[in-house]
Amino acid sequence: MRITVLGSGGPVPYSNRSSTSVLAELDGRHFLVDCGPGAGLRLSQAGVQPGQIEAILLTHLHMDHCHELPAIAFGAMLSGKTRNLSVYAPAGIRDLHSLFFEKAYPYLVPLAKQVTSSEMQLSYHDLSEGAVMAWNGFAIAAKRVQHGNMETYGFRLSSRSGALTISGDTVACPAVIDLAKGSHTLIQDCALPDAFAGNPIHATPTDVARIAHESGVKRVVLTHMLPECKGKEEEMLASVRRGYAGEVLLGEDLMVLEV
Numbered sequence: 001m002r003i004t005v006l007g008s009g010g011p012v013p014y015s016n017r018s019s020t021s022v023l024a025e026l027d028g029r030h031f032l033v034d035c036g037p038g039a040g041l042r043l044s045q046a047g048v049q050p051g052q053i054e055a056i057l058l059t060h061l062h063m064d065h066c067h068e069l070p071a072i073a074f075g076a077m078l079s080g081k082t083r084n085l086s087v088y089a090p091a092g093i094r095d096l097h098s099l100f101f102e103k104a105y106p107y108l109v110p111l112a113k114q115v116t117s118s119e120m121q122l123s124y125h126d127l128s129e130g131a132v133m134a135w136n137g138f139a140i141a142a143k144r145v146q147h148g149n150m151e152t153y154g155f156r157l158s159s160r161s162g163a164l165t166i167s168g169d170t171v172a173c174p175a176v177i178d179l180a181k182g183s184h185t186l187i188q189d190c191a192l193p194d195a196f197a198g199n200p201i202h203a204t205p206t207d208v209a210r211i212a213h214e215s216g217v218k219r220v221v222l223t224h225m226l227p228e229c230k231g232k233e234e235e236m237l238a239s240v241r242r243g244y245a246g247e248v249l250l251g252e253d254l255m256v257l258e259v
Contacts, residue, residue: 001026001159001259003185005223006042007034008251010191011064014227016253018042019064022166022187026138026159032056032072033155033166036064040071042253051079055133057140058089059168060152061096070100070108077112077120084123088133088142090151093124127153143179145170148201154179162259165217169224171200172207180215184259187251188212190222193232194239202226205236209243220244223251 002025009017018038023046024031030052032039043050050072058066069087076085087093101108101122112118125133131142137160142153147169154168154176165180167188180186188211191202202224203211212220222236229236233250240248249255 001161003257004046005251005255007036007038008223008253010224010226012227020224024157029054034059034065035068035072037067039068050075051081055086060150061092074108077118080116080118081120084121086123088125088127090127143175145175146173164259171203172210177211177214180217183217185219186217187221187223189224191224191226192228193236205239209240212244219247221249221251
């Protein structure tokens with residue numbers, strides 16, 4: 001399984017970090033987890049076009065995780081994609097569809113059909129605790145994690161080569177530790193340095209160390225970094241390493257990993 005961190009930042013872009021998005025590829029099939037601002041550009045830079053995406057999975061519906069959904073869907077339609085694009089997301093995704101495609105940008109679907117005769121539609125599937133989405137040789141399990149009062153899911157992607165967990169935005173809650181157990185790699189929200197310990201919405205390096213250690217993953221990748229992290233990256237890595245003996249990497253846009 002080939003993993004590309006498309007976006008390693010959060011809602012406030014800085015340096016070379018676009019908003020959160022991860023691409024997983026297995027046997028020529030492509031799955032997109034979150035698609036915040038910048039995801040479409042990063043997808044192109046990774047050599048993948050929107051029409052190649054088989055499914056989009058949204059951890060939650062905050063802007064920095066889903067804002068490029070209409071652009072990527074429109075791009076898929078313009079590419080002539082004929083198969084429906086599956087979108088797995090928490091409750092509220094159909095309201096978001098109505099906002100994007102019926103109210104804000106009602107021209108998108110008719111224009112795409114006019115230009116390419118594409119009959120592709122977005123096929124929506126509601127996430128729930130313990131949901132499992134399966135394809136031939138590949139499965140994605142969802143587990144609800146703690147992110148304030150926002151319905152948010154982490155995902156575990158499993159194939160014959162191993163397992164990857166994407167935490168979603170979360171603190172060091174039992175759910176994300178349980179989800180990551182047995183995974184080779186954990187892509188973990190680490191939005192703020194330890195000076196912000198106790199933040200009820202995002203993990204800090206000390207939290208990440210606990211999650212990685214208790215779950216037993218072999219490698220952890222820090223992502224969803226906010227501007228408060230700038231200049232403190234080495235300090236954050238050192239903090240994780242004090243409580244976790246595995247490999248620790250600082251996520252970067254277009255970073256490629258094999259699992």
